[in-house]
Amino acid sequence: MDSGNHLFNKTLFEICQAMGSSLELSEVLTTILDLSLRALEGDAGSILLYESGSDDLKMLASRGLPPKVVKRGHINRKGSVAEWVIQNDKPVIVNKRSDIFPDIKDEVPDASAVKTALCAPLHAKGKIIGVININRYVAENSPFAEEELNLFVILASQAAVCIENARLFEENVNHARMAAVGQTVAGISHCVKNILGGLFGGLGNLELACEIKDWTSVSRALALSRSSASRISLLVMDMLDYTKEKKIPIRQWMYPAKTIQEVFDICIFKAQTKRAVLETDIAMECTQIFAEPNQLFRCLLNLVENALDALPREGTVRVICKPLPTDEAQEIFGEDVADYGKICRLSVEDNGSGIAPEHLDRIFEPLFSTKESKGTGLGLAVTKKIVLEHGGRMTVESTLGKGTAFHMILPEINPSLGPQEVVNPE
Template sequence: MATTKHGADHSDELGLRARAEARAAERAVADPAHLDAEAVALLHELRVHQIELEMQNEELRRTQLALDAARARYFELYDLAPVGYVTVGDAATIVDANLRASVMLGVARGALVGQPLTRFVLPEDQDTYYRHRREVAVDGQQRVGELRMVKADGAPFWARLESVASQEAALGRLIRTTISDITELRRLHAEVAQSDRMASVGLLAAGVAHELNNPLTYTLPAVIELAEFLPELAAAVESGRVALANTGGGRGRDDVTSAAAEVIDPDRLADLVVGARDAAVGLRKIHKIVRGFSYFSRIETPGVVPIDLNEAATHAIQMTAHELRPRATLVTDFGRVPRVLATEGKLAQVFLNLLANAAQAIPPGDPTNNHVRVRTWTDDLGCVCAEVRDSGCGIAPEDLERIFEPFFTGEPRRGTGLGLAIARRIVTQLGGEIRVESRAGQGSRFELRFPTQGAEPARQVEVVAVPPPIRGRVLIVDDEDMVRAALVRILRDSHDVVEVGSGRAAMELLGAGGEFDVVLCDVMMPDVSGVALHRWLADSNPQLVSNLMFLSGGVVVPETRAYLTRHGCVCLDKPVSVAELRSLVAARVAAAPR
């Protein structure tokens, strides 16, 4: 049988009376002797009643303390929660919000009540919010969504909403929503995705560079030599034709002259000379592009090394030239600056992002009247400085402080909004700083400053003095047949050249007593790599290991690069300059022990 409220109250009263009687008995106060039995009973009743009142007051105090503790816990759990809580009524307006939601939205808590939550949702994401709320209202199930919200001061942020429906008699149907600021999480995810994309691009670039550098190794020197030789051949042919024409007449001479004119036409020879020169120019341009690929393939290389700032900017310019060309005239002003401690690919990525930002600020169609300027210099404090300046749309004053925030894209720019944020992060990691100056409609100027402490001065072009010619013995180790053939052609006039197609074949030849002054070896080979051959030579022939020079097609993994640096190995990028290769080999041959 259910206990009635009256019965429960009566039971509580009996319990209170019994406890009061027990406490009164404990106090055992003696009654005055002159009182009769009725007065004693009344006095006892008054004492018990007083004790009941004391016990009720104690209970009230405990209840008040418990209530205060509950309110404190409620404040901590609700108002100081790490997420915002809002309750939206049937009218789609806020009927309650916690303190955290007030702080997140930048509005006083009391002022939030009665406002539509959509006021704090970016216009582009309003449809997303309406779908989210409708789905919750239809089936009452919990729904989770992500959208962009905006604070009262206009600052946007990414939010994760988790909503459920509830019903209250006084307020009707409600939707209770938690709001979590996930801007930083989205930034991290986007940067990881960007890093993965850059790593994939780097891997692809490295592969493309390697596959192009090997054929460039044997085509570029041949075309350059052809372009240099054809004018001499044309001149020799013309001299021969003139000499033949000046000799005595005769039918035989006329027949020879006529046949030679058909085969060796001067105009045709002139066209071949121009074509060969153009081909050499084109291959050199391809070589520069491939070097840019190789540069960006090293974005994820760990550690920092002294880097030429001008070279990093140049590679970034090459990679963005197609974007800049229809929009602006590019002006460069590279000063003589010390090197900075950085990672090759990351430093170039800073310039790449700044140049891409400049391109987005200038509409295509009028490159003559627009410009992008890249300048480097050393300031009075010895810092290495660079600027990327454009004549584009500029940045509104209210956006200047937010231009480096992740996901911020000011009109008319487009993109992920990560380019400048990543540029600032890289510059900061390298110990530098980045500044921006801009006015709406008057272009923008981004300035980079890097410390030079611990960095080496910029390399100057080193001219290797060619010693008196000594014919040496050179071993070429490369798994590409045509690369070996090209290197043999370059060196055979000055040296005795032996070629093998693998690192294992080189070991067998050298192990059998083969003597060489210089070894030219490819870094990456399928059976025994160049590094493995270097280690083997360090044990078996320490004198020769110092004259082992590497050739790389562009794919050098970080571990291999670290090994080459640690042991001071010379590593030439393919396609190697003919003059540089001949000079280096001649110097090593001259220094070889005899």
């Protein structure tokens, strides 16, 4: 008896360990089943999930059952021991054939081979959520006793706790996912609404300016419309990139000055509205960089747009492209920094509001935005994703109330991709 209690206590301890060491429900339930079989000297068993209104019981874990039953993943509960346990809401011992079960229909390798069995209900929040079964086939094994059934009920309670915890975890994940989706949709909708407002406003101003032949206003209206159209395109591309797997960019030698100017042309209306100054500083060593032009354009547009949003009136946004100092390159890429070829740091700096220290660690998280409903939380996440796909790194420096600098560190060579084709710039 003492040895039996010792084994049972050891089993409970190991079950608690399993519950604390894994979040994978099937893994924990299989461990519980294995430990129960060991403690009760069973030959086969299963943990079955009950759903009201269904004729089947879903198999969450099993041992010693026919492969075809395991593969199917469920059993019919009508006429089974599990059915009786669910209807009567109490555990039971089945020894060979009994008065309670004259015609057992459980799906086991050979129903007549079941010498003795245990079946107990699984409870959660006062309701039956399933059953756990243990069978003995070997004739030499003694029938299950009432004492073993009592111990089995305790083991069943542990399985029920696991299932309920998994359900609660899944519910929380789903709620969090839906909340994130709702937040994203709200942010995207707000952005699209604002962009469309600018687009339609620009088109309206363009029509009016053409009627009165105010060519200066025509130019401003065109700039606003062009900027709005580009922002919609950027938003769509960000959403597409956010959902894509990592890809290898089609890189070529390109002139950053040309791309920066294209970004400034789109942002000029917003800059003029804020009386902001747009500046560039490109070192001779970085007049050409190795990148995918369209992707780099989107990165810069995201960063310059963000910088302008952070500016008070009459601020400055500066785009800088310079070689990365060797010591910094070694710190980032290691001692084999020479394998990366020329490394340029392309930065977007502003003297705006800055980013709060508590937000810096999350600034690149997908769907995280400091702009509340005005941002989607995709721009920086996608920008970092693109930079990483180039074999580079993305960093940020910020002082609250003084400004922010985002740095895209772009190596000429990504050693992890092997030899790369070189395309001359246009």
